[in-house]
Amino acid sequence: MYRNLTDKEITQLKLQGNLAYDWSTVFVEEPFCADTLRGNTYDGTVRIGVLSSDRHYDGDLTLREGIYNSTLCNCTIGNHATVHNVRMLSGYTVGDNVVLFNIDEMTCTADPHRLTWLEPMNENGGRRILPFSGMTIGDAYLWARYRGRKAFMQKLEQFTYDTLDSAEGYYGHIGDNCVVKNTKTLRNVAVRSMASDPTRIDSCIALCDGVVGYGCNIEYGVIAERFLLGEHVHLEFGLRLNDTVVGDNSTLARCEVGNSVIFPAHEQHHNNSFLIAALVMGQSNIAAGCTIGSNHNSRTADNELAANRGFWPGLCSSFKHSSRFASYCLLAKADYPAELNITLPFALVNNNVAKDQLEVMPAYWWMYNMYAMDRNSRKFAKRDKRVIKAQHIEFDNLAPDTAEEILHGMELLRGWIAQAENGVVFADGMEKSKRKAVILKASEGLKAYEDMLVFYAMKTLANNQCPAGTCPGAPHEWLNIGGQLISQPDMETLITDVENGTIGSWQELHERMDNLWKSYPAQRQAHAYGILCHLAGVESLDGKVWQLYQQRYNEILNYIEEQKAASRHKDDINPYRHMTYWDADEQAAVLEQ
Numbered sequence: 001m002y003r004n005l006t007d008k009e010i011t012q013l014k015l016q017g018n019l020a021y022d023w024s025t026v027f028v029e030e031p032f033c034a035d036t037l038r039g040n041t042y043d044g045t046v047r048i049g050v051l052s053s054d055r056h057y058d059g060d061l062t063l064r065e066g067i068y069n070s071t072l073c074n075c076t077i078g079n080h081a082t083v084h085n086v087r088m089l090s091g092y093t094v095g096d097n098v099v100l101f102n103i104d105e106m107t108c109t110a111d112p113h114r115l116t117w118l119e120p121m122n123e124n125g126g127r128r129i130l131p132f133s134g135m136t137i138g139d140a141y142l143w144a145r146y147r148g149r150k151a152f153m154q155k156l157e158q159f160t161y162d163t164l165d166s167a168e169g170y171y172g173h174i175g176d177n178c179v180v181k182n183t184k185t186l187r188n189v190a191v192r193s194m195a196s197d198p199t200r201i202d203s204c205i206a207l208c209d210g211v212v213g214y215g216c217n218i219e220y221g222v223i224a225e226r227f228l229l230g231e232h233v234h235l236e237f238g239l240r241l242n243d244t245v246v247g248d249n250s251t252l253a254r255c256e257v258g259n260s261v262i263f264p265a266h267e268q269h270h271n272n273s274f275l276i277a278a279l280v281m282g283q284s285n286i287a288a289g290c291t292i293g294s295n296h297n298s299r300t301a302d303n304e305l306a307a308n309r310g311f312w313p314g315l316c317s318s319f320k321h322s323s324r325f326a327s328y329c330l331l332a333k334a335d336y337p338a339e340l341n342i343t344l345p346f347a348l349v350n351n352n353v354a355k356d357q358l359e360v361m362p363a364y365w366w367m368y369n370m371y372a373m374d375r376n377s378r379k380f381a382k383r384d385k386r387v388i389k390a391q392h393i394e395f396d397n398l399a400p401d402t403a404e405e406i407l408h409g410m411e412l413l414r415g416w417i418a419q420a421e422n423g424v425v426f427a428d429g430m431e432k433s434k435r436k437a438v439i440l441k442a443s444e445g446l447k448a449y450e451d452m453l454v455f456y457a458m459k460t461l462a463n464n465q466c467p468a469g470t471c472p473g474a475p476h477e478w479l480n481i482g483g484q485l486i487s488q489p490d491m492e493t494l495i496t497d498v499e500n501g502t503i504g505s506w507q508e509l510h511e512r513m514d515n516l517w518k519s520y521p522a523q524r525q526a527h528a529y530g531i532l533c534h535l536a537g538v539e540s541l542d543g544k545v546w547q548l549y550q551q552r553y554n555e556i557l558n559y560i561e562e563q564k565a566a567s568r569h570k571d572d573i574n575p576y577r578h579m580t581y582w583d584a585d586e587q588a589a590v591l592e593q
Contacts, residue, residue, distance in 0.1 A: 002027035002047050009034050018042070029079075036066030044074035049081065049096070056082045058099055058179055070100075078176070092172040095193065100174075101181035108172030108188050113161070115171060115188060116209040118226035119243045120144050120261045123277050123301035131211045131228040131245075132163045132506075133173060133190035136391045138482030138513065139506065140228055140245040141261055145279075151499040159506045171211075175199065183207070191216075197231075197387040213248070214388055230264060231386045237269075247282055247483060248391050249384055255286075258293075263309065264393050264483045265380045277321060278305040281480050283380055283395070289316035308345070308405070309480060310376070310397060320432075326409070327402045328365055339432040343412060344445075345405040346373075346452070358430060358437040362409060362445030366452055370563030373397065390510070392517040393483035398456040400478040400527045401485050406449045407534070413439070413446045451556055453531050458553035460528035478527075486516055487523060 005013070010023050012034045020026055020042040027047045036051035054065045067083040073090035077083065082099045091108035094100070109115060117128040120140070127144040143156045164170065175193030178200070180186065185206040193199035197215040201207070204218055210227035212218065217234045224241040230248035235241065237253040244257050247264035255273040263282030268275065273286045276293025286292070290313050292305055303321030310328030313319070318335050325331075326345040334351035340358075342349055348364035365373040380395040394401075416425050416439055430437040439445070477488040486494075494512055497503045503512060529541070536545050571577055581587040 002029055013037055033066075036064075037068075038066070039069040040067055041071040043072070046072045046074070047076040049077055049079035052080065054080070056099060058101075058181070061101070061181070063099065063101060075172075092174060093167075093170070094174045095176035095178065097177045097195070098174050098193075099179045099181065102183070103180060103186065104184045106180075106186045115164070116226055118209070118228065118245075119259055120245050121259065121277060121279050122304055123259045126302070129245075130157070130160050130164075132160055133170060133192060133211050134163070134390075134506070135160075135211060135228055136482055136510070136513075137228075137230050137245060137247045137261075137263060138391060138484055139509070141263075141279075141482050144245075144261055146495065149495060149499070152495050155498045159504075159509070163506055171209075175214075194387075215386065230391055231388060232384075248386060248393065249380070260293075263480065264391065265383070265395070277301070277303060278307070280307050280311055281309040281327075282393075282483055283309045283376065283397070284311040287313060287315045287317070290314075291316075291318040293321060308401070310346075326405050328397060330364060337433070341430055341432075343430065344409045344439075345402055348440075352438075357435055358433070359440055360427065360430060360437055361440040362413060362442070363448035363452065366448045367441070367444060370560055370566075374560065374564055391482055391484070392513065392520075394480075394485045394520075398452060398459070399485060400487075400524055401480055403453055403456050403527070403531055404476075404478055406453055407531075410446060410449050413442055413449070417442050417446070450535065451552075451559075453535060454549060454552055455556045455560075457528035457531045458549060458556075460524055461532075481513075484513060484517060485520065486513075490516055 005023055005026055005028060009032070016037065017039040018037055025045045026042050029049050031050060033051055033053065036053060048067070051066045056063045056065055063082050063084055065080055065082050067077065068085070070083050070086040071088050073088065075089055075091060076093045078094050078096040078098060080097050081094055082101070083089070084101045086100050086103045086106060089100070089106045092106060100106070115130060117130050119125045119128045121127045121144050127147060129140055129143040131140065143153070146152055171188045171190045173190045174180065175191055177195045177198040178191050178193035179198065180201040183201055183204040185208065187208040189207050189210050189212065191199055191201070191212040192214045194214060199212055199214060199216045201218045203220050204222045206223050206225070207218065208225045210224060211229065213229050213231040213233060215232040216229055219236050221238040222235045222241070224235060226243045227241055228245045230246060232249050233246050234251040235253070239252050239254065240256045241252065241258070243259045245261045246252060247262050247266060249264050250262060250266040251269050253269035254271045255268055257268065257275045260275055260278045260280065262280045265283045266280060267284070268286040270288030272289045274291045274293060275286055278292055284307065292313070305319060305321055305323050307325040307329070308327040311325055312329070313331040314333035316333055317331055320336065320339045323340040325340070325342045326347065328346045329342050330348050332348065332350040336351050342360065344360055344362040346363050346365040348361040350359045352359050377395065377397045412427070416427050425439040425442040426436040427439050428436065478485050479488060479491050494503070498509065503509050532541060532549060533539060538545065578587060581590070
C-alpha cells in the first residue's frame with residue numbers, strides 16, 4: 001500500500017539532494033528507507049516500492065540498491081530496484097529486482113493511440129501492425145499477412161487497442177529481474193522479464209517503439225526501432241534493426257535487417273548481410289555478405305521476398321524482389337539475375353554462369369547431406385531454452401507442411417520429366433527469365449521425395465500398429481503461423497470466428513491456438529496415414545500394404561544411418577581439415593568441446 005511522505009522524510013530527502021516539483025505526488029511503500037534515495041528529481045506521480053541498503057552484483061559491477069542521481073517522472077519503481085544515473089525515467093512501470101544503470105533517456109508516451117506502428121514485410125507500409133506486450137510471432141504474422149480480410153484486420157486492431165489500454169499490453173514496462181545498463185535511449189519499449197527468465201540490455205545505442213520478450217539479450221551497439229522480439233532473441237554487435245518481427249530463439253548481429261517478419265530459430269550474425277522486405281519462416285541462416293531486399297523491380301518499394309522454413313542462401317548471394325522459396329532451399333553463392341519462384345523443397349539452387357542457366361536439384365539434403373538434415377531436425381528443439389512457450393513451434397523438418405510441398409514437387413517433377421528434351425529436364429516458372437531452369441537428377445529426386453514421405457509418415461505412426469480403419473487426413477494446405485502448423489480448414493474457421501465475434505480478444509485467439517496445438521499430434525497422425533494411402537493409391541491400408549511400408553521404412557532407416565555416416569566421413573577424411581592441428585589428439589580435444 002502506497003502512502004505519502006511525512007514532513008520529516010521530506011526534510012531528510014532534501015538534505016540528501018532530492019528535489020520534487022510537488023512532494024504530495026511522491027508515494028512510497030512500507031517499510032520505507034529514506035537513505036536509499038539520493039540526488040534525484042521527482043516530477044508528476046512517482047511511486048516507489050520497498051528499498052533497502054543491500055548491494056546488487058552484476059558481474060564485476062557492484063551497486064547499492066535504491067535510486068541515485070536520477071530524474072523520475074510519472075513512473076512506478078518496484079521493490080528492491082537499483083536505479084543509478086538515469087537522466088530521465090518517464091512513463092515506465094519498473095518491476096522488482098530491476099537494475100537500471102547509466103541510461104540517458106527512458107521515456108514512454110501515456111497514450112497508446114499515439115504509439116508508432118511498425119511496417120513489416122513491405123516497405124510501403126501496407127502490412128503495418130502495432131505490437132503489444134504479449135504479442136506472439138503468429139499474431140504479428142496473421143495481422144501482416146491476411147490484409148485481404150478487412151473485417152479480420154479491423155478486429156485485430158481493436159483487440160490490440162483493448163490490450164494496450166490494459167496494464168498487460170502497456171509499452172512502458174520493465175519486467176522483474178531485468179538489467180538495463182550503459183544504454184543511451186529506451187523510448188516506448190516494453191521489456192518482458194522475470195526471475196526464471198530474465199532479460200538483459202547492455203551497452204545499446206537506442207531501442208525505440210518495440211517489445212522485448214522474455215530471456216532476450218540485447219548488447220553492444222544495437223539500434224532497434226519499431227520492432228517485436230519473441231522469447232530468447234539475441235541482438236548483438238552493431239545490429240541495425242527496424243520495422244521487424246524477430247522470432248523466438250533467433251540471433252541477429254553485425255548486420256542490417258528491416259521491414260521483415262522472421263519466424264523462430266533464425267541465424268544472421270555475419271558482417272554485411274542485408275535482409276529487407278522479407279518473410280522468412282524460421283530455422284534459417286543468412287550467410288555473410290548476403291543481400292536480400294531494396295532491389296526493387298517496380299516503380300515503388302512494394303516488392304517482397306517470401307521463404308518457407310529452412311531458407312539458407314550462400315555467402316555473398318543476392319536476390320531480386322519479388323521471389324519465393326519452398327522449404328529448406330539451399331542456394332549456392334551467386335548473384336541471381338532475376339526473380340525466383342523455387343517450388344521444389346529441400347533443393348539445391350545454383351546460377352550456373354558458364355552455361356547461363358538456373359539449376360535446381362530436388363531433395364539435395366536427403367541425397368547428399370543427410371547428416372545436416374538429421375542435425376537440423378534435432379538442434380532447434382535442443383536449443384530451445386524458453387521458460388514460457390507462448391509461441392508453439394514445429395521443429396521437425398519433415399512435417400505436414402513440408403510433406404505437402406513434397407507432394408506438389410513430385411507432381412511437378414513427373415510433368416517435367418515427361419517433357420524432357422534429349423535427356424534434359426527443364427522447369428517452367430522458376431525464374432522470371434527467357435532461359436529455362438534445368439532440373440538436375442530429376443528421377444533420383446522423385447524417388448528421394450517418395451522415400452522422404454514414407455519416412456515422415458511411418459515415423460509419425462511408429463508407435464501404432466497397422467492403423468487400418470483409421471480415417472486418413474483430407475489433403476489440404478498446412479500453414480506455418482509463426483512456427484505453429486495449422487491446417488487450412490482450421491485457419492479459415494479461426495478467421496471466421498474472429499470476424500463474427502466468437503473470438504473476441506487476443507487472449508481468446510491465443511486459447512484457440514493452444515487448443516489447436518493440443519490437437520496437432522492427432523491431426524499429424526491422420527495426415528501421415530493419408531500420405532501413405534495416397535502413395536499406395538488406396539482409401540485405407542490393409543495388413544499387407546502396412547507390412548510393405550514397414551519393410552521399406554526399415555530400409556530407409558538403414559539408408560539414413562549410412563548417409564549420415566558417409567556425409568560426416570567426407571569431413572573426417574579431408575586432409576585440409578586436419579592440417580591446422582599438430583596431431584589427432586589436439587584435433588579431438590578441440591572438436592569434442
